[in-house]
Amino acid sequence: MEWSIVAAHKTSEAALRRLSRVISLTRAGLFAETITRAFWPVWSLLFVLLALVMAGAQDQMPLEAIWIGGVLAFAALVVLMIRGVRQFEWPSRDMAIARLDATLPGRPIQALRDAPAIGKADTASQVLWRAHQTRMATRTEAARPVHPDLRISRLDPFGLRHIALLFLLVAFTFGSVSNLATVKDLGVGNGAALASGPTWEGWIEPPTYTGKPALYLNDQANGALQLPQGSRVLLRLYGEVGALTVAETVSGRVGSVDSAADPEQSFDITQSGSLEISGPAGAVWSIEMQTDTAPVIAAKGTPEASGRGEMTLPFEATDDYGIVQGSAVVRLDLAAVERRYGLRDAPEARPAVEVPLPLPIAGDRAAFDEVLIEDFSQHAWAHLPVVVDLSVEDDAGQIGEATLRFDLPARRFFDPLAAAVIELRRDLLWSKTNGRRVAQLMRAISHRPEDDVFRKETDYLRFRTILRRLELNLDHGLSGEKRDEFAAALWALALDLEDGDLGSAAERLRQAQERLSEAMKNGASDEDIARLMQELREATEDYMRELARRNQQDGEDGENQQSAENSMQMDQNDLQRMMDRIQELMEQGRMAEAQQALEELQRLMENMRVTQGEGQQSPGEQAMEGLADTLREQQGLSDEAFRELQEQFNPGAQSGQSQENEGYSGGEGRGQAHDGTGGEGQGDGESEGQTGQSDGDQPGQSQALEDRQQDLRQELNRQLGNLPGQGTPEGDTARRALGDAEEAMEGAEQALREDDLATAIDRQAEAMDALREGMRNLSEAMAQQQQQGQEGSAEAQGNAQDPLGRSQGNRGPAGTEEGLLQGEDVYRQARRLLDEIRRRSGEAERPEAERNYLERLLERF
Numbered sequence: 001m002e003w004s005i006v007a008a009h010k011t012s013e014a015a016l017r018r019l020s021r022v023i024s025l026t027r028a029g030l031f032a033e034t035i036t037r038a039f040w041p042v043w044s045l046l047f048v049l050l051a052l053v054m055a056g057a058q059d060q061m062p063l064e065a066i067w068i069g070g071v072l073a074f075a076a077l078v079v080l081m082i083r084g085v086r087q088f089e090w091p092s093r094d095m096a097i098a099r100l101d102a103t104l105p106g107r108p109i110q111a112l113r114d115a116p117a118i119g120k121a122d123t124a125s126q127v128l129w130r131a132h133q134t135r136m137a138t139r140t141e142a143a144r145p146v147h148p149d150l151r152i153s154r155l156d157p158f159g160l161r162h163i164a165l166l167f168l169l170v171a172f173t174f175g176s177v178s179n180l181a182t183v184k185d186l187g188v189g190n191g192a193a194l195a196s197g198p199t200w201e202g203w204i205e206p207p208t209y210t211g212k213p214a215l216y217l218n219d220q221a222n223g224a225l226q227l228p229q230g231s232r233v234l235l236r237l238y239g240e241v242g243a244l245t246v247a248e249t250v251s252g253r254v255g256s257v258d259s260a261a262d263p264e265q266s267f268d269i270t271q272s273g274s275l276e277i278s279g280p281a282g283a284v285w286s287i288e289m290q291t292d293t294a295p296v297i298a299a300k301g302t303p304e305a306s307g308r309g310e311m312t313l314p315f316e317a318t319d320d321y322g323i324v325q326g327s328a329v330v331r332l333d334l335a336a337v338e339r340r341y342g343l344r345d346a347p348e349a350r351p352a353v354e355v356p357l358p359l360p361i362a363g364d365r366a367a368f369d370e371v372l373i374e375d376f377s378q379h380a381w382a383h384l385p386v387v388v389d390l391s392v393e394d395d396a397g398q399i400g401e402a403t404l405r406f407d408l409p410a411r412r413f414f415d416p417l418a419a420a421v422i423e424l425r426r427d428l429l430w431s432k433t434n435g436r437r438v439a440q441l442m443r444a445i446s447h448r449p450e451d452d453v454f455r456k457e458t459d460y461l462r463f464r465t466i467l468r469r470l471e472l473n474l475d476h477g478l479s480g481e482k483r484d485e486f487a488a489a490l491w492a493l494a495l496d497l498e499d500g501d502l503g504s505a506a507e508r509l510r511q512a513q514e515r516l517s518e519a520m521k522n523g524a525s526d527e528d529i530a531r532l533m534q535e536l537r538e539a540t541e542d543y544m545r546e547l548a549r550r551n552q553q554d555g556e557d558g559e560n561q562q563s564a565e566n567s568m569q570m571d572q573n574d575l576q577r578m579m580d581r582i583q584e585l586m587e588q589g590r591m592a593e594a595q596q597a598l599e600e601l602q603r604l605m606e607n608m609r610v611t612q613g614e615g616q617q618s619p620g621e622q623a624m625e626g627l628a629d630t631l632r633e634q635q636g637l638s639d640e641a642f643r644e645l646q647e648q649f650n651p652g653a654q655s656g657q658s659q660e661n662e663g664y665s666g667g668e669g670r671g672q673a674h675d676g677t678g679g680e681g682q683g684d685g686e687s688e689g690q691t692g693q694s695d696g697d698q699p700g701q702s703q704a705l706e707d708r709q710q711d712l713r714q715e716l717n718r719q720l721g722n723l724p725g726q727g728t729p730e731g732d733t734a735r736r737a738l739g740d741a742e743e744a745m746e747g748a749e750q751a752l753r754e755d756d757l758a759t760a761i762d763r764q765a766e767a768m769d770a771l772r773e774g775m776r777n778l779s780e781a782m783a784q785q786q787q788q789g790q791e792g793s794a795e796a797q798g799n800a801q802d803p804l805g806r807s808q809g810n811r812g813p814a815g816t817e818e819g820l821l822q823g824e825d826v827y828r829q830a831r832r833l834l835d836e837i838r839r840r841s842g843e844a845e846r847p848e849a850e851r852n853y854l855e856r857l858l859e860r861f
Contacts, residue, residue, distance in 0.1 A: 029148030209395035249273030309411025326357030342427025382410035741770035
């Protein structure tokens with residue numbers, strides 16, 4: 001029995017010995033808690049005082065305020081120390097054991113220290129007690145040191161300790177530890193402190209754009225410094241004047257220099273050298289200046305022109321800190337211009353063209369690659385030798401330059417007539433003295449329009465209108481403003497001649513074939529050949545869809561259905577192989593064979609005809625035909641007014657009989673001979689389908705002209721009442737344009753009555769422009785109505801086949817453009833998509849994975 005008591009006692013002692021380390025750590029935690037709770041006001045006050053001294057408050061405050069503040073601070077420290085000592089209680093071992101025991105289940109440590117009060121003589125009781133002690137000893141094995149509770153928010157509800165710590169951190173950041181040494185000199189006052197010896201302060205501020213921090217020289221005494229060029233040095237000398245002096249070789253100052261003993265000195269670092277403050281407590285620095293180099297820019301490739309005529313010039317720029325702006329200045333390289341034809345005369349002085357260089361929106365501008373994209377197609381220097389000066393500027397105002405020489409890339413015209421018009425436009429912009437030459441060439445081009453020079457009558461009418469207005473202005477002196485107007489009109493005409501009516505698939509296909517053929521004859525570049533080949537593929541696809549649409553329309557008639565069944569069909573792969581063969585021959589340089597294959601393809605497409613039902617014209621077709629007649633009649637009146645004006649300046653001329661003033665069909669220019677049907681030179685003065693014309697009026701009589709202009713205006717007013725497409729945007733736009741034409745006709749009529757032929761010709765030209773605009777809008781309205789009608793009957797089309805023998809199946813009618821780009825050319829849409837990708841890639845809030853994907857898209861396309 002006694003042996004059981006002794007064993008239990010040994011078990012308790014062994015368990016307590018194992019807990020010695022845990023108890024000691026818990027006791028240390030209690031000590032930290034007691035110290036923190038008793039003395040937190042003391043160290044908070046010390047933090048505030050230390051922050052004030054490091055910030056230099058003692059140098060700014062009066063001596064009396066410093067003494068009063070010092071006494072109050074010392075008294076506060078004494079009071080807080082006494083209060084802390086009273087609250088402090090040294091933690092005992094029993095306190096640590098109690099803290100530790102409270103964290104264990106059943107308070108096993110207290111159980112191990114207990115002794116049985118009864119049952120010492122009972123064997124069973126002793127065995128039970130020993131088992132209890134053993135179980136408690138086992139529980140103590142899980143004991144761990146108790147973490148101290150250092151939270152004193154209950155004692156400091158206003159967070160004063162955090163404010164004190166913030167003051168100290170601010171003082172460490174913006175103050176100086178060296179200010180602590182000045183506290184010992186406060187006993188005799190500031191004046192005595194200065195008298196005891198001179199002192200100084202110094203700062204160096206690098207330029208802001210370098211992004212480098214300012215230096216406090218008192219913390220960098222006696223050392224080597226590397227500083228950017230242009231850094232600002234500021235020194236302040238305290239004490240007796242002359243006790244401290246400044247010697248430096250970094251500013252490069254010459255001439256009148258301030259005294260080396262001035263209390264405050266500042267200068268910029270412009271070279272490497274030394275900086276020394278001579279005198280008591282002086283210092284010396286060796287300064288190595290980091291030179292700010294000028295930026296560098298260079299082209300990364302040759303400039304190219306896109307299909308739309310935009311010049312793309314890739315370039316790269318670098319700088320040691322960053323580029324703030326850049327520009328490209330384009331100047332004519334007159335010495336490299338081949339001075340012949342319209343370029344023989346001296347060119348008119350034109351200012352250099354300056355465009356800003358694109359810079360990265362986000363990211364580092366120290367090194368980047370960009371592409372300058374500008375459209376110079378309409379400039380007078382297009383395709384002429386130019387000098388391009390690229391320049392970039394950094395924050396220091398330094399400029400890096402690069403000079404390039406090349407022919408200014410611009411849009412190319414493959415249609416022969418369009419190319420000729422563009423060349424005439426260039427000559428006119430080169431110098432106004434070329435005006436007579438341009439007019440003569442325009443007369444030569446339009447002399448025999450029946451020789452298939454002009455594909456459409458409206459193109460000829462526009463060409464002649466520009467010619468007459470140009471000659472009229474040449475007689476009165478061609479101004480720069482008028483010259484620019486004619487250049488704009490020639491540009492618009494050339495675009496229409498080149499692109500044609502893109503709403504007509506057959507016309508587009510024919511033009512694509514002609515442009516490709518012309519490019520092969522003129523030895524165009526591989527890029528131009530590839531672009532034109534792609535246009536041919538797209539035009540062919542559009543043409544096939546148009547044929548399929550007509551097949552569907554004609555399928556309602558039995559005879560046409562039979563004709564469609566007997567029409568020629570071919571597999572789409574055959575057509576594709578033919579175009580692939582053409583492209584392969586061109587890539588191999590076998591242009592003659594490629595030309596022959598292209599002609600075979602052209603004959604094949606021309607033989608693909610679909611018979612259309614012969615029925616009555618729709619209201620829209622009737623309106624278009626009437627407006628076309630009105631346009632021809634207005635052109636004839638304008639011709640006669642122009643000849644009347646010529647007769648006034650040259651009475652000996654035979655009006656209307658000049659061989660240089662023929663009508664579109666070869667007539668002698670008697671007004672109505674421009675209708676494209678007669679062409680016999682008779683000029684009957686009456687157009688079929690028109691009413692109210694003055695029969696028997698002879699051209700050349702001003703009274704007849706004004707009456708006929710009035711009748712033509714009234715006829716246009718009648719046509720406006722029967723115009724289809726009302727309520728649609730295109731139809732309303734057409735009505736507005738034709739209303740403008742009517743107003744211009746009224747102005748021309750008034751000018752004719754006043755015998756002001758020059759003004760009448762201008763108003764008639766405005767009327768013709770408005771008529772053409774109205775006809776274009778009306779054509780768009782009719783096309784939209786036709787497309788809607790096709791969509792409405794798409795389900796009833798069945799499984800008809802297109803000219804290539806393809807079944808529509810479940811993919812929608814082949815005549816519709818379902819799933820294809822609608823209403824807009826593909827290049828413009830692609831441009832918008834690229835701009836949207838660039839915008840999204842520059843948004844920093846987007847996920848990094850998405851931005852990386854967008855950047856890969858930009859790099860690829």
